[in-house]
Amino acid sequence: MTVMTKTRARFNLKAAAPFVALFVLIALGAFVHPKFLTFDNLVQNVATRTSFIAIIAIGATFVMASGGLDLSVGSIAAFVAGVMLIYLKSGGPEAGVGMIALAIGLAILVGAACGLANGLITTVGKIEPFIVTLGTMVILRSLFTYLANGGSISISPDLKDIYAPVYSGTFVGVPIPVLTVLAVAAVAAFLLYRTVFGRHVIAVGSNEDVARYSGIAVNRVKLWTYIIQGICVGIAITLYVPRLGSANSATGLFWELQAITAVVIGGTLLKGGTGRIAGTVAGAFLLEVIGNILTLSNVNVYLIGAVQGTIIIIAMLVQRSLMRKS
Amino acid sequence: MTVMTKTRARFNLKAAAPFVALFVLIALGAFVHPKFLTFDNLVQNVATRTSFIAIIAIGATFVMASGGLDLSVGSIAAFVAGVMLIYLKSGGPEAGVGMIALAIGLAILVGAACGLANGLITTVGKIEPFIVTLGTMVILRSLFTYLANGGSISISPDLKDIYAPVYSGTFVGVPIPVLTVLAVAAVAAFLLYRTVFGRHVIAVGSNEDVARYSGIAVNRVKLWTYIIQGICVGIAITLYVPRLGSANSATGLFWELQAITAVVIGGTLLKGGTGRIAGTVAGAFLLEVIGNILTLSNVNVYLIGAVQGTIIIIAMLVQRSLMRKS
């Protein structure tokens, strides 16, 4: 039949929208401070510390593409960090690389379990993910505080020094957390765009009834998106713990808002049916770049929030108007 | 034909669901502490302090019924409180009742203006309310901090004593804030259920395209829901200020989550198309009762959050399964 296709061109502009917003911001940053546009600042500092939110936001892309929402990621992060640190402490002074490897496995497992809990309550209990994950957000933070006895949990400086390179180290010049983000994004993109599961995620997010009538196990798909979210939080935490070697009740606070914002700025719609992995990573980076620029600039400290909020809204306006144009 | 209509009966059970959950909780409370079921506790204390969230949640019911979301209510609250307190302070020592009355008007006006801003950015800018109101949430809190010069804003104890009865006073035995909630709820219920505007709010939330095709000015309707939300925050703050006579950067923190939770527990769906004013008030009360029971009970301080989250999820399960049964 009449097959015309300019698919490529159109899709690319849509996908490029968050990158355009990011680019404009980076150009702005170059004016604010001469050191902004250095490898040390943009990659070694900013990109590296973006890694937690970026990885969590990649998970959130799945949840949101399927029409769900997860407000509990910050608390899952704290809880996973708590469990991981307690495990590492339990090893005493001789704990070494082997134990760290096991702890990494544990973190991912605990993250997945938290995601499983969210998914089960949402699907089996048939209640809005907003409330479910608000509930687990409160619950998990409280469990962390209980584990930490109200304070913080830290590992010994020696053990921390062994583990530290996972955050501060580089491989062929690129920080390991940045590489991790790229790897997670690649796997996620493959999963979302090239597999049956990914297609089903989009289908469930576009129209749950159609998905059900097409023989898709809707609840199973949703469940898996929450598990993936949990696994991503687990991975993020395995990068977070080596940075300071400790966690306290402020760990992960407001991460859910940052992750969701990153996903939305990246071009994924909150109502489901789309998912843009690369956009999400760009969105997470964009948020961190805004923070970086503001610290480097000389805005009144009290007004930093006002500027930040305004830039986020403007970035969204740019992004969405570009997406509509395409 | 066969299977038709018990619409009336159906509606009533649906509307009753949050009240059933509330009732169960109150029964539980009666076991926890003998003083729980007293007028002093349930009405004078709990119902009275529910008033802020209840009134804000009534506004949120409009926003959510139309398919929107407002995360900025907590920051609007802080900002309005800041403006109000600064105005009251400006009066110096002779400030009296007249000035308070003007301040109340000012609070409502500023609240409405904040709502207008949210509404305009959402509708004209065509971006998701989640991001818009996240942005204004950050912006307004920062503006408050700026107004407060990083600290808190308080009025003189004398002025506070004049204003205090608005929070602590009673009329025919009923606390004034409770009466205010009832009045606001009555007006809101009339607006939502009995006027053309209310009908259009539901239509926009149910299916925006249909609303547009039916000649409804969709953007105008949405704009008004945000303005109503802002006005409700303003009213809530006129009750909040006389309670503590001061505001700081923690004022209104997390109120948005409480308000949204109250609305959802009350039976309004997040995706729009329904709105239950009475349910919302019950939902707000339910949240505060949970907090009260936990304070009266002897749960480990660190685990209070865990219990609270669990109860919220269970309340939702009860509520939603009752709603489905009907």
Place this chain on the structure above:
Amino acid sequence: MSGVGAQIPVVSCQNLSHRYGPVEVLSDISLDFYQGQIHAIIGENGAGKSTLMKILAGHLRPTSGILTFDGQQVTFSSPYQAEERGIVLVHQEILLAPHLTVAQNIFLGREIRRFLAVNDAEMNAKTVRVLKDLEADIAPDDLVENLSIAQRQLVQIARALLLPQRLVIFDEPTASLTPMETDALLKLIVKIKASGVAILYISHRLPEVKLVADRVSVLRDGKLVESRSAAGLEPVDMARMMVGRDMAQLYPEKILPLLRKMAMDVDGFTVPGFVDAASFRVGFGEIVGFAGLIGAGRTELFEGLARLRPSRGNASLKGIAFQSSPKAVMESGFVYLSEDRKGKGLLLSQPLGTNLTLAALEKFQVWRVIDRPKEAAALSQAFDDFDIRAKSSDMVAGQLSGGNQQKLFLAKMMLMTPDVIVIDEPTRGVDIGAKQQIYRFIAKLAEGGKAVVVISSEMPEIIGLCHRVYVMRSGRIVAEINQDSMDEESIVVHATGAVKAVFSAVCV
């Protein structure tokens, strides 16, 4: 037909063209619509009928060309403006707010008030009256989300009828109606016409067109190919004008299966609230019809079997009890095609290829990766097999014309190569040429040894296609009619429960 010549047309369009992006879907259309005249527009799926109607009713603005109203040039920037002048469109697609009641939907945007409040009592009363005219059994305070597709269609028609009218446009109003409602609607349309209103009528049911139309215009591929008086025009002529060639026989020859191996056996199957103890069987190679009125419970019966709704009772597929999850049922070879293609059939915001392969996606993977070339090949195959007309293959499903959506949906479910296929309203909104293709396709399935169930509200379709018919009424199977005794009257008698059918010649 009143004295057309001297009169000023109510609405007229001149040299109207419309494009979606680079794709021209209407070119250079000039037509006049007069009061007291029923003007039928016919054409194949995707010919541009709905697009033209949307332009007339202010939903779309034409790329070029002019519209006049009572001889004055007008431009509508919203449907509301058109409605204010009395131009009302009954959409092909259901456009109702699901959370509002029937009466609230009917008066949406033009509520009757009393002081500050809405006057629900009066709106309900008016709703009752107009629904009665339509012979629709719907209460004014029913929520629209609880109505069936057909009932929603009636509500939509009722909404249009309550407006002050100069030109009423019906875009396939009867596609989901049964003969009874169709009959009532057509009578009503004739009545409205008599009151001096201009009427535009679009339908793929050509006998209906013959029955009511005064004038017939034919669109083909966005162009007006003919516009003439309906007098003396037979359905076969119309079909020829539409497709540009002579139509062969619509229904394929019935080939009765010799060996009746049982495909499914259902005994005392209940779908609570909808179907009560249904028992029936379907053999391989058979085409079994399910007839009944709106709300008879046919849809629910098969949704129950497909485990898409709670159900209980004995049912076996190829000798084994039905599986318990929708996915497992499908994998065991039973496929149900919903009547609600927009709500349950297609992902309107997703590309055509995604939609096509969605249900059978497992077949399109190599090493757990989706094989995109294979997917693309399947799409062009489906375009050919089902004659899907899309101006470009990177459209999303929602941009296809109604009939082409139906064809894409069929193609999607057929990719699962099922053994037992239940098709709910297989040709709803499909043009006559495509109908013929679909019937051929169904017959071929049966010849190939598959078991086919056809749920249809079009009586001729049931009779022309099926080997055997079950008739449902109020949630029960009330009759089984075999090939030899199959005629409209006997079906309608069972479906309505009337002693003798009160039945006009509408659905010949």
Place this chain on the structure above:
Amino acid sequence: EDQKLTVAVSIPAADHGWTGGVVYHATRAAKLLEAAHPGLKIIIKTSPDGASQASALEDLTTQGINALVVLPHNSDELTGPIKKVKSKGVFITVVDRALSDPTINDLYVAGNNPELGRVAGQYMKEKLGKADIVVIRGLPIVIDEERQKGFDDAIKGSDIKVLDKQFGNWSRDDAFKVMQDYLTKFAKIDAVWCQDDDMAVGVLEAIKQSKRTDVKLVIGGAGMKDMIKKVADGDAMMPVNVLYPPAMVASALEMTVSGLYDKVPVRGKYILDATLVTKENAKEFYFPDSPF
């Protein structure tokens, strides 16, 4: 001695290191005191903000209490609510933050926030003489303001130049970010003052990772055990700490209870100094079991 008495403790929720320490010490002291006095019941309630604390006070009063030990979120906000509790005849002990109306409290165990800032500023002035420093503040609330003011007053007129002050939200992670960006922003930083030890954790890590050698001194505050240990071990970059012990709530609770039981008039004001912890006295302030 086994007289039935109820004492309520109302404190902020454990949402960062220092408040976590407060909750820990309150809980620990409560256990010991309950063991010592069989008839004694101590109820501890934590609240995330001023308004919730006002609510918690109402609820505690409803339960019927003999004494209240309260560490208010905010003086202005809670003066009224605490006054209401007092009006029911309850013995009031205020910890750390003075109320707007000093006549309300029977006992006041005071921390001294301006002093914490002053001691840190004083030390910096004496130690460095002339220096470019950066400051990381907490959250924009009164405590932060008071500490900052004490610090600013102490360095007034000296050659200490404050390059920048931004908020680290009393969070290790946020302080880490701010410090990283400070290091990018300023080519030379001699010293860092951050308003508490939680943030110092992030600051030290950021400096360490940057491999910069210009930062010679980091001063935190509040006496977190890890930091006290550093001081005791003679850490070059962190030679001192300014004490602001969360354990003050335990002292207040002990005094209150002994006042109730022993009928010794424990009333008045006890000010805990913001002691400068040095290598010499660090051992006195090191509690390895504390969570803070």
